[in-house]
Amino acid sequence: MLHTLLFWGLPLLFAGLLVWLRRRLASRKPWLRMIGYVVPGYALLGAYQLLSDRLSALEKAGRIDEETVTVLSEPAVLQQGKTIYDTRCVSCHGAQGEGAVGPNLTDDYWIYGGSIRDIFRTIRHGIPNTPMVAWKHSLTDEEQQAVSNYIYRLRGTNPPNSKPPQGFLYVRGK
Ligand code: HEC
CATH class of the missing domain: 1.20.58 (Methane Monooxygenase Hydroxylase; Chain G, domain 1)
Known part of the structure; x- marks a missing residue:
């Protein structure tokens, strides 16, 4: 403006x-x-x-997108992410991220990359021609960032009935 x-x-x-x-x-x-x-x-x-x-x-400044999204550890953000996950994502990715229709989100293997930016991008824009829709139409930028962070932290939780790895090994930078 x-x-x-x-x-x-x-x-x-x-x-x-x-x-x-x-x-x-x-x-x-x-x-x-x-x-x-x-x-x-x-x-x-x-x-x-x-x-x-x-x-x-x-x-x-202050705008959240795939360039500026960051790893956050505030409990309030992670809790917000969990609430979103529990209501919107469980049906396809499992109650604990173990995978069902959608891939396992707790292992080191990612089809579209496992960095916070990759995860955010996948959630924001979805994967065309798959059940994974673009969530930018129904979640705000903050909500997309919160649920991305919730997923980012599921790594290594190793829930029961985990779906076998899909994609490639993503080694997280220190
Ligand atoms: C209707 C089923 C469905 C729902 C609901 C769904 N997803 Fe997905 N998701 C999928 C599928 C299927 C894929 C894999 C697409 C492919 O194989 O190309 C996927 C892929 C992903 C990936 C990429 C995984 C990787 O290995 O790179 C992430 C991250 C993800 N979803 C997060 C979410 C989040 C967060 C939500 C809730 C806001 C959600 N999904 C809701 C079906 C779903």
């Missing part, structure tokens, strides 16, 4: 600057007039670039 305002405000600022400079520079020598236009013009462009970068950074 602010970004758009800034972008469309730029031509206005340029026009204003031009009018102002024309008045101030009218009686100057031609070479001085030239510099008088070019330098403030560049300064305005530079200021726009700087502001625009800062705004992008601000907009990105």
